[in-house]
Amino acid sequence: MSLDLTWLPTALNLGLTGFVFAAHLLIAARALTRPNRTPASRAAWVAVIMLAPVAGMVAYLLLGETNIGRARVDRIEHAGKRMPSPDDAANAPSAVPDHAAPLFELARSINGFHAVGGNRIALLGDEDSAADDPKRDCRLAIDALVADIEQARESVHIAFYIWLDDGAGGRVADAVADAARRGVACRVMVDAFGSRAFIAGERWKQLGGAGVKLLRTLDDLNRLQHIAFSRMDLRDHRKIVVIDNKIAYCGSQNCADAEFRIKPAYAPWIDLLLRCEGPVVRQTQFLFLSGWIPETGETGLDDYPDAATPQRFDEDCIAQAFETGPVVRHNAMSDMFAACIYAARRELTIVTPYFVPDESILRAICAAPRRGAATRLVFPQRNDSWFVGQTCRSTYADLLRAGVEVYEYPLGILHTKAMCIDGEVALVGSANMDRRSLDLNFENNLVIADRALVAAIRRRQDKYLSVSHRVALDEVEAWPLRVRLVQNAVAMMSPVL
Known part of the structure; x- marks a missing residue:
């Protein structure tokens, strides 16, 4: 007597279908109920999950939640x-x-x-360039950094998102290695993704061989055992240098030439760097060590900032330093x-390369000229991220109708x-006005109240403005329908970018 198993494939198919359906509903429910998520973000994720069930579920599991892992959070909080x-x-x-007082108080509530x-x-x-x-400003900034490292006597602490083995990156690496050889305590941490080419190259090995303590931050997030428990595309976007506990650098500049050879088609990269x-x-030293100690477990550094x-x-x-990221309260940077x-009250000038604002930021900018503040925004004319570029331009009509002056560099x-x-x-630092900086990345910034310094930064902004194209409303309204459809379709998905 033979056993009839013809029903088995049907049962397996039904079971698999039921499992996928249940998982689909559970993940959609999670996207709807997850705390600290805006309605626009919930709607975007539910749309992705419903329209592309399997791909949407996988995408949400990998990218849908700002989770850096419980173990890492515990280490950071303990440190x-x-x-x-x-003090x-x-x-x-x-x-x-x-x-300025309310701004300092808000920054205090973060860190x-x-x-x-x-x-x-100093800027x-x-x-006079x-x-x-x-590119001259960027070269001079690296010159100053190298000179300070060459004079270091006690410690050199460096954190960069991107470090390249090019002219500028090589000069800084050589200066750090030389400092370590003469007995200076040198600690370098770089983002494992942003600096992956540098980590794989000879300079990284040379730094270690010279006695520099090295750290690849967030290098475990793409490992299989972490993917289920933490988001795999979180980045350490900070740019911090602290020398001898006396000098700090803060700004947007990575450790690389302005020619930025990993994306030469968009070069040069134009940055601003402050020497403090x-x-x-x-405070800046504290921010560096609060990232270093939890990852390395190095002891004896707890009181070093003081x-x-x-x-x-x-x-x-x-001035006041502050840091945002996955372990501080939600919406802190926003x-x-x-x-x-x-x-x-009178004037607002913003320069940012990546403009994917949330609703609160966009409303705030549109309100500024309506209450009498001359408001200017400066963006790059070509963006190295097509998605960000499309989303940025989708906001132009609203900005221009509100009275904001929009410029493209x-x-x-x-x-x-x-x-x-x-x-x-x-406000100067590493944070962009995009969803990555608002929700995902570790960022460091300075709030500064100093008329002389702010005037110098404004002159730098005016230098950008002097060669930029001012976008007119009739120019935007003349864009073809297909262009506006693409821009707005991409912008709808900005909460998941």
Whole structure:
């Protein structure tokens, strides 16, 4: 008597179909109910999951949640509790501009630092260089960085998203290796994805051979055992250099030539870098170590930010460092951008390479000219991300109708991230106005209240503006229907970019 198994394939198919259907509903429900997600983001993810069930479910599992892994969060929180925050009370400014005070208070709510006075902060570059030679400022910034590393006596701490083995990257690497050989404690951490070519090259090995302590941040997120528990495309986008606990660098510049040979078609990359001295350096040191200690487990560094009493310089130069990312409260960077924009009364100038704003930022920008603040936005004319470029241009009509002046910079990727408010306050750092910086990446920034420095940054922005094309509303309205359809279709999916 033979056993009839003809029913088995049908049963297996039914079981598999039922499993996929149940998983489909559960993942869609998760996308709808996940905390800290905007309605637009929920709608975009549910649309992806429903329209492309299998691909949508896989995409959501890999990319849908800003999860860095419970173990890593625990390590970061434990290190943060062990490290005493910099003693800012002794360096409190005597007075803070009225509309800067709420911005400093908001930044304090993110990392716990207070605004500190007595800093000396310089915008690196040549103020007299021609507007059509933007690479000069980038070269001079690297020159200053190398010179400071060559003078280091105690420590050199560096964090970059992208480090390339090119002219600038090689010079910095050689200076760090030389510092390590003469006994300076050198620690270098780079993003495992952004600096993958550098990590695989000879310079990385040479740094290790010279005695430099090296760290590839977030290098485990693409491993199979982590994919199910953490998002695989999180990035450490910070740009931090701290030398001898006395000098810090902050800005948008990676450790690479302006020619940026990994994307030469879009070169040059135009950046802005600040050199800082004074009490704000300790805050920047804290940010570096709060990333280093949890990943390496190195001991003896908990009190290092307070190891030296900071020298005081200009009492009117008030600054505050802060950091955002997957382990701080949701919307922290978006809140900071929006608060700075709403603080503008007379003038607001924003330079950013990647503009994929959430609703709060876009509304804040559109409201600025309506209350009388002259508002200018400067973007690169060509973007190295097609999706970001399309989404950015989808906002032009709304911005222009609100009275915002929109400019496109034609000489390369304008990679600077700088906002100036009323000639009194500036926000400078690594964060873009896109969903990656708002929700996913580790970012570091400075809020600064110093009229002289803000004026210097504004002059740099004016240099960008002098060669940029001002976009007119009739120009945007004349775009073909197919162009606008593509832009708006891509923009609809911006919450999942």
